[in-house]
Amino acid sequence: MIPAEQIRQFITTNFYLPDPIKLSDDASFLDSGIIDSTGVLEVVRFLEESFGIVVGDSEMLPENLDSVQNLVAFIGRKRSESVP
Amino acid sequence: MDNPVFLLHDYLTDSARRLPEKIALVCQRQRLSYAEIDARSNALAHALVRRGVGRGDRVAVFADNTIETVVSFWAVLKANAVVTIVNPQTKVDKLAYLLNDCRAVALISDGHLAAVLAEAAARSTHLRTVVIFGANDESRTGRLPGAVGWDHALQAESPAKPPIRRSIDIDLAAIVYTSGSTGDPKGVMLTHRNMLMAATSITAYLENVEDDVILNALPLSFDYGLYQMIMAFRMGARLVLERGFTYPAQVLRLIVDEGVTGFPGVPTMFATLAQMKTLGEFDFSRIRYVTNTAASLPVKHITMLGELFPRAAIYSMYGLTECKRCTYLPPEYLKDKPTSVGVAIPNTELWIVGEDDQRLGPNQVGQLVIRGATVMKGYWEKPEATAKKLRPGPLPGEFVLYTGDYARLDEDGFLYFVGRMDDIIKSRGEKVAPKEVENVLTNIKGVKEAAVIGVPDEILGQAVKAFVVLEEGVVLSDKDIVRECQRCLENLMVPKHVVFVDDLPKTTTGKIKKTELA
Numbered sequence: 001m002i003p004a005e006q007i008r009q010f011i012t013t014n015f016y017l018p019d020p021i022k023l024s025d026d027a028s029f030l031d032s033g034i035i036d037s038t039g040v041l042e043v044v045r046f047l048e049e050s051f052g053i054v055v056g057d058s059e060m061l062p063e064n065l066d067s068v069q070n071l072v073a074f075i076g077r078k079r080s081e082s083v084p
Numbered sequence: 085m086d087n088p089v090f091l092l093h094d095y096l097t098d099s100a101r102r103l104p105e106k107i108a109l110v111c112q113r114q115r116l117s118y119a120e121i122d123a124r125s126n127a128l129a130h131a132l133v134r135r136g137v138g139r140g141d142r143v144a145v146f147a148d149n150t151i152e153t154v155v156s157f158w159a160v161l162k163a164n165a166v167v168t169i170v171n172p173q174t175k176v177d178k179l180a181y182l183l184n185d186c187r188a189v190a191l192i193s194d195g196h197l198a199a200v201l202a203e204a205a206a207r208s209t210h211l212r213t214v215v216i217f218g219a220n221d222e223s224r225t226g227r228l229p230g231a232v233g234w235d236h237a238l239q240a241e242s243p244a245k246p247p248i249r250r251s252i253d254i255d256l257a258a259i260v261y262t263s264g265s266t267g268d269p270k271g272v273m274l275t276h277r278n279m280l281m282a283a284t285s286i287t288a289y290l291e292n293v294e295d296d297v298i299l300n301a302l303p304l305s306f307d308y309g310l311y312q313m314i315m316a317f318r319m320g321a322r323l324v325l326e327r328g329f330t331y332p333a334q335v336l337r338l339i340v341d342e343g344v345t346g347f348p349g350v351p352t353m354f355a356t357l358a359q360m361k362t363l364g365e366f367d368f369s370r371i372r373y374v375t376n377t378a379a380s381l382p383v384k385h386i387t388m389l390g391e392l393f394p395r396a397a398i399y400s401m402y403g404l405t406e407c408k409r410c411t412y413l414p415p416e417y418l419k420d421k422p423t424s425v426g427v428a429i430p431n432t433e434l435w436i437v438g439e440d441d442q443r444l445g446p447n448q449v450g451q452l453v454i455r456g457a458t459v460m461k462g463y464w465e466k467p468e469a470t471a472k473k474l475r476p477g478p479l480p481g482e483f484v485l486y487t488g489d490y491a492r493l494d495e496d497g498f499l500y501f502v503g504r505m506d507d508i509i510k511s512r513g514e515k516v517a518p519k520e521v522e523n524v525l526t527n528i529k530g531v532k533e534a535a536v537i538g539v540p541d542e543i544l545g546q547a548v549k550a551f552v553v554l555e556e557g558v559v560l561s562d563k564d565i566v567r568e569c570q571r572c573l574e575n576l577m578v579p580k581h582v583v584f585v586d587d588l589p590k591t592t593t594g595k596i597k598k599t600e601l602a
Contacts, residue, residue: 016570018199030330031196033173036575037330037356038543057360058333065331 003051007071010046015039025069030062040065047071053078090253091276092314093161095283096122097246099320103294108317110342111151111325118320121155123243128159128215128234130241132190135213135230139164139250142186142259146170146179146193146201149304149327152217152234154313156192157304161257161276162246165190168259168271171305172197173574178269179204183211186259186271186464190230195220202228253277259464260307262405263508263517271464272405281457282408283314285430289412290346290373290399296321298346299339301329301353306514307405308377312348329353336366345372347393350513354385355543357392368393377401377409378513380501383422400425402501406473407485408458410434411499424498432456436493437486444492449502452491455484507598509538509546516548516577518598524572525550528565530558535588535596536579550579551601553588560584 001009004025012020015034029035035043043065044055053075055064064074089098099108100122108118137143143160145167147153153169160167170182172194183191183204190213193201198221205211205228216225217234225231251257257279259271292298298316300323302309316323324342326335329352339347354376357363371393381400389398398418402425403409411434413426428434435443436450444450455477462470477484490502509516518536525534533553538546554560562582569578589600 016567030327033196035330036173037328037352039575040330057362058365060333061331062334 003072003075004068006050007068010043010050011035011068014042014046023068025072026067028062028066030066043071047075051075051079053082089280091161091249091251092257092279092283093125093158093246095314095318096125096158099317103320106320107322109151109154109323109325110338111149111154111323114151116151118317121158124155124238125158125162126246127238127241127243128155128192129162129247131215131232131237132159132163132165132213133247134241135190135232137163137165137190137213140255141165141190142168142188143190143192144168144170144183144186144188146172146174146191146197147217148172148194149300149309149325150194150217152192152194153304154323154325157310157313160192161251164247164250164255166256166259168261169305169310170261171303171574174200175572175574176200176203177572178574180207182261182269182271183208185269189213190215192217192234194218195225198224201225205229251276253280256461258310260305260310260405263515263520270466270469273461273464274408275461278408278458278460279314281431283311283318285432285458286311286409286412287315287318288430289414290315290375292319292321292346294320296345296372297324297343298322298348299324299326299335299342299344300348301326301335302348302350303328307408308348308350308513311408312346329356332356332360336363339368339371340366343370345370346375347371347373347396348375348377350378351376351381351385351545352512352543354381354389358385358388363392369395371396373397373399375399375401377403378510380423380425386418386422402426402499404454404485404487404489406460406487407432407454407456410452410454410487413498417498421494421498423500424494425501426498428454428456429458432458434499436491446493446495449490449492451505452487452489452499453484454487455482459483459485507537509536509548511538511541511544511546511548511576513545514576521548521550521569521573521577521579524569525552525565527572528560528568530555530560531565533588533596535598535601537598537601539581539602541580544580547580548577549581549583549601551583551585551588553585 100118104119107115109116143165145156187210192215195216195218202224213230214228253276257276258274261269261271300312304310374396397415400413402411411426433455438444438450474483488505521536522534532555535551539549541547565582589597
């Protein structure tokens with residue numbers, strides 16, 4: 001499964017969405033009220049467990065975590081960082 | 085010569101007159117001056133009046149911490165109406181309840197919330213006007229009574245002056261809804277005078293000045309968050325408004341970039357900070373004060389805050405929506421009395437009473453009573469609930485507030501909070517009424533009975549724990565239960581723990597014995 005799919009599945013399974021089908025790749029989780037502060041910690045745990053990446057405190061930013069698209073890009077960046 | 089300040093929005097108009105170009109608000113990467121906020125709120129006030137909002141009418145603002153929420157608050161006051169800011173996570177049933185409880189005639193909201201607001205507005209009995217800002221889903225909101233876009237409404241009005249002033253200071257300015265043990269939210273009625281006094285008293289002990297830059301990451305629907313804006317505007321200071329503490333690193337960066345001097349928080353935020361490992365890279369030397377309220381500050385966090393904000397005075401405080409704030413601990417006493425919530429705020433008086441209503445002495449635990457100008461006028465149209473809290477005071481015609489909290493005073497007259505007389509849960513510093521969650525649980529198909537309690541939680545203060553008894557032959561998972569709760573309740577009310585039990589402990593009269601649940 002490609003990252004975008006995995007992420008989508010995680011979000012729709014663990015959080016309440018009034019319209020799961022309508023979750024576009026660029027939809028802000030914060031704006032749509034899907035995820036709040038404890039939710040973000042779950043997302044971080046999911047990233048660490050499913051993609052083996054470590055999320056630093058200063059990386060917990062909307063640019064990295066606040067939409068499917070941002071998460072995919074963030075995962076991509078982190079993975080390419082760890083390539084020797 | 086300054087005009088006397090009689091109404092809450094005089095804070096804005098006075099600051100706009102004195103400091104028109106000063107940046108009052110930093111929010112969503114925009115910077116707005118006092119003059120701009122004054123102008124926009126004038127225009128919106130006219131738009132509301134034009135659409136029939138009259139003196140004393142209630143107007144609900146259902147939105148997150150945004151520029152429009154700020155503008156709307158002041159606009160409603162300028163329209164001589166009564167404002168109630170509703171938590172954006174509120175779901176349909178509760179929003180419909182709130183709109184009908186206060187018979188709101190107008191609703192100002194964010195297009196992002198279209199799904200919830202449309203359904204609730206459709207059920208509302210008195211709503212005549214809906215002003216929508218941001219992305220608008222016309223398919224949902226177009227058919228609502230008096231639906232109008234924000235830009236469209238404001239453009240048609242002159243921003244130069246507010247509508248004619250009709251309120252006086254003992255008129256209501258706001259209704260702040262709060263949860264109670266019965267589960268039905270109650271509207272705390274606050275007059276202009278209540279709120280002016282609260283802002284005056286608090287800015288006095290915090291020693292707020294015009295140069296302050298106050299960060300607010302607390303909901304404006306919560307009085308603690310709301311007053312950050314009110315106090316900032318009172319002083320002609322600057323408010324940096326964030327939606328929440330969801331992305332702590334972002335908020336901390338903002339604190340540094342904006343030169344924030346005041347940081348109000350709740351224990352959850354401080355617990356989050358405590359777990360971060362890279363705090364050393366932030367320069368917090370400009371923070372001059374940190375405040376905590378809504379739940380007690382663990383001593384380990386007091387220590388952490390002292391180290392993290394080395395130039396800051398730390399204020400432990402305690403209060404209720406019903407009187408805004410009761411006490412504060414002068415920072416110089418934090419070391420000696422770390423678990424105290426301090427002394428009465430300026431111009432407020434307090435005492436402790438026993439079961440027989442007699443005043444108690446030092447170190448005797450009893451109910452805390454508050455006397456002063458910040459005490460609410462009552463709960464909106466709930467005379468019985470009001471009568472339990474407001475009782476006659478020493479002078480004819482006055483009322484004092486029976487807080488429903490247990491507390492004690494030490495020999496020096498410093499207050500210690502002991503516990504709530506009802507069983508409200510405090511999660512992330514905000515109240516969760518077990519009954520409200522229980523109502524949702526018992527409504528779930530297959531659930532026979534449910535009981536909800538608070539259990540200690542390192543980050544949240546208290547976490548919501550639900551004990552659920554299922555009907556015969558029914559199989560449900562804890563995820564099913566949680567999902568249903570997410571659908572009907574604000575996030576912080578959704579149980580963190582769900583336990584299925586065969587039965588709930590009961591008293592001889594059939595009431596659930598929560599003291600036996602853990």
